[in-house]
Amino acid sequence: MKRKPIIVFSILVVFIVLVLLISLQSGTFQMTPAEAFKTIIGQGSDQQELVLFEFRLPRMVLAILIGAGLAVSGAILQSISRNDLADPGILGINAGAGFAVVLFIYLFQGSYQNLGGSVYILPMFAFLGALTAAALIYSLAYKKGITPVRLVLVGIGINAGFSALLIIMQLRMSPNDFMQATVWLSGNIWGANWSSVLAILPWIAILIPLVIRQANTLNVMRIGDESAVGVGISLERSRLLLLFLAVALAGASVAAGGAIAFLGLVAPHIARRIVGPRHQLMIPTAALIGSLILLFADYIARNMLAPSEIPVGIVVAIIGAPYFLYLLIKTP
Amino acid sequence: MKKIYPYTLALATTAMLLTACGDQEDTDNNTANGEADETVEESDDADDSDSEAGGTEKTVTDGYGNEVTVPSSPERIIAPYLEDPLLTIGLEPIVQWSVNNGASVQDYLADELGDLPYIDYQLPLESVMEADPDFIVVPDEGTLGSGDYNQYSQMAPTYVMDSETGEDWRATLLEMGSLFDRDEEAETALEEYDAYVEEVKQELNDTVGDDKVAVVWLINGAYFVVAPNIASGAVLFEDLELETANAIAELPEDPDHWNELSLEAFANLDADYLFLVNGDEDSVESLTTEDVWSTIPAVEKDQVIEIADDSSWLYNGYQANRQTIEEVHEQMISE
Known part of the structure; x- marks a missing residue:
């Protein structure tokens, strides 16, 4: 059931804009759609402008960026491992990034809110953590090449390992930090501001086009190693490069939004169903779907128990977990 | 007032996540407190603040080095988990700290805080905006749980105590006293307490x-x-x-x-x-x-x-x- 890509993209973008607008005008601070509109065109009160442009908008932009980052990261991992169950969360890459972030905060005794300039260093750190996890997975799973099943199994092991390390680290923290870390690790984009957006924007904006350039390689890889070798693709090198891109995307996303699980799994699947497996189309579609899901999940997270918030990662997991089980059952 | 881990408490109550973590929560409290008001009477504070502090606003440096302008007589104060010292120096907040929309509040202050609206312990930005404060004071930066300092300070001057002070109720009380030009009330309360x-x-x-x-x-x-x-x-x-x-x-x-x-x-x-x-x-x-x-x-x-x-x-x-x-x-x- 492939559809015209232009139409698919347009529909997704329209949905994203729609959810964005709905989300923008809902929240604890009451605002009618008319007021919100007036504020957007610059006619609102100071308060309304503050709420809209400083509180709500940055987190929505952040949701869009993180959603795209995780979705594309998942898409790459699924294709290079030829395993539909791969995603940065399940493989332990998110846990590696999360571990690095918590380590960073623990070592530098910063709080989770006012990290100051370190908001820009954090993605680097998360990336290093993600890279460590990926390197571990890759080397442990390597046995004259990588078989997809080994990759996933080793990944699950690494995930468990990093999660255990995280718990040890958290237990050494003060209870306040412990709680904050727990909430952060379950994935949340509270406290988003424009500097957190700026910190992750370059990663997403540069890396995703790079991935799309590799679409052909991904197409071939998905079919199988033999055919990849057959058409002259230097297999391990390309795989490493793509893995690197996936890890960088996941790392930056985790630094900004915590370990949001399942998004990287679900978005590429839906994308494949809509536009088929060709990565030239599948990657951008997955990115848009990832953005849409996270944006919507954030809307729920913000409003369901308002004025308290639920970590957005939990909302995503509630949607994503059943889908994951469904895939597990369907996978031969 | 010493901070007894509101987060721990909060999450345990909300999500039941934490039952196993050992350090735990602290919910609870309160007794009808009949006499704490000998020194303190909230009802007279509005006028007090006008008469005493009626001067000009002042600029102070908070526990994290932020320059904070304290209004001459703040009337709409948000002081989550600092309600105790705030009441003690004779001021009343506009909202009270709570977890889960009132599921857990500082019950021991129920007589004074009574039906004040709740503010979530994470201090959601929009709830703060809705409450429309003219001054915010918190016991440590972790209390600014839903945004960064700038986002709060754009709504109202925001004073963050250094956490060491925030954990020592006497120091907290004195700092609150000097912040609101009510040093005397704070000192009197301490003397009276010691007696x-x-x-x-x-x-x-x-x-x-x-x-x-x-x-x-x-x-x-x-x-x-x-x-x-x-x-x-x-x-x-x-x-x-x-x-x-x-x-x-x-x-x-x-x-x-x-x-x-x-x-x-x-x-x-x-x-x-x-x-x-x-x-x-x-x-x-x-x-x-x-x-x-x-x-x-x-x-x-x-x-x-x-x-x-x-x-x-x-x-x-x-x-x-x-x-x-x-x-x-x-x-x-x-x-």
């Missing part, structure tokens, strides 16, 4: 002497002994100088605030007086039906005192400590 402590200490000396005391908090089927430097522990053992029972005396140098006590430890507990802070009935029930229960000296002497879970015993602060002492006085001396 009260002295008075009760004398009486306790006569009636209780060297009898050993322990405070145990029962919640979720676990028993926590309250460390001698926090909440009611600090009041009983540091201020009133009661003798600590072995379970407390044997705690490590820098103990956790709440320390889980095994049933075995109960078997050896040498407390002559045992205060049970009743977190929930089931936990009390399960402890009191254990075999070891009857071997505790306090039980043999019929000196077990149950403290309601909405009392001040898990908090620190001028109001909290006073209420705790009143209860001690009532239970250990008056009877």
Whole structure:
């Protein structure tokens, strides 16, 4: 059931804009759609402008960026491992990034809110953590090449390992930090501001086009190693490069939004169903779907128990977990 | 008022995530507190602040180096988890700290805070905006849980105490006093508190002497002994100088605030007086039906005192400590 890509993209973008607008005008601070509109065109009160442009908008932009980052990261991992169950969360890459972030905060005794300039260093750190996890997975799973099943199994092991390390680290923290870390690790984009957006924007904006350039390689890889070798693709090198891109995307996303699980799994699947497996189309579609899901999940997270918030990662997991089980059952 | 881990509490209550983590929550409290208001009367503060502080605004540096402009007489104050000192210097906040939309509040201040609207412990940006404060003061930066400092300070001047001050209720009270130009109120409260402590200490000396005391908090089927430097522990053992029972005396140098006590430890507990802070009935029930229960000296002497879970015993602060002492006085001396 492939559809015209232009139409698919347009529909997704329209949905994203729609959810964005709905989300923008809902929240604890009451605002009618008319007021919100007036504020957007610059006619609102100071308060309304503050709420809209400083509180709500940055987190929505952040949701869009993180959603795209995780979705594309998942898409790459699924294709290079030829395993539909791969995603940065399940493989332990998110846990590696999360571990690095918590380590960073623990070592530098910063709080989770006012990290100051370190908001820009954090993605680097998360990336290093993600890279460590990926390197571990890759080397442990390597046995004259990588078989997809080994990759996933080793990944699950690494995930468990990093999660255990995280718990040890958290237990050494003060209870306040412990709680904050727990909430952060379950994935949340509270406290988003424009500097957190700026910190992750370059990663997403540069890396995703790079991935799309590799679409052909991904197409071939998905079919199988033999055919990849057959058409002259230097297999391990390309795989490493793509893995690197996936890890960088996941790392930056985790630094900004915590370990949001399942998004990287679900978005590429839906994308494949809509536009088929060709990565030239599948990657951008997955990115848009990832953005849409996270944006919507954030809307729920913000409003369901308002004025308290639920970590957005939990909302995503509630949607994503059943889908994951469904895939597990369907996978031969 | 010492901060007793509102996050821990909050999450435990909200998500039940944390039951196993040992340090735990502190919910609860309150007693109708009849007299803390001798020194303090909130009702007169609005006028007070006008007359006393009626001058100009001032600029101060907070615990994290932020330059904060304090309005000349702030009227719409948000001071989450600082309600105790704020009331003590005669001011009233516009909202009160709560978890889960009022599921947990500082019950011991119910008389003063009563039906003030709740503000979530994470201080959601939009709830703050909705409350429309003209001044925000928080005990540490972790309290600004839903955004960064700039986002809060764009709504109203925001003063963040350094966490060391925030953890020491006397220092907190004094800092609040100087922040709002009410140093005198803060100092008077401290003097008055010390005098009260002295008075009760004398009486306790006569009636209780060297009898050993322990405070145990029962919640979720676990028993926590309250460390001698926090909440009611600090009041009983540091201020009133009661003798600590072995379970407390044997705690490590820098103990956790709440320390889980095994049933075995109960078997050896040498407390002559045992205060049970009743977190929930089931936990009390399960402890009191254990075999070891009857071997505790306090039980043999019929000196077990149950403290309601909405009392001040898990908090620190001028109001909290006073209420705790009143209860001690009532239970250990008056009877």
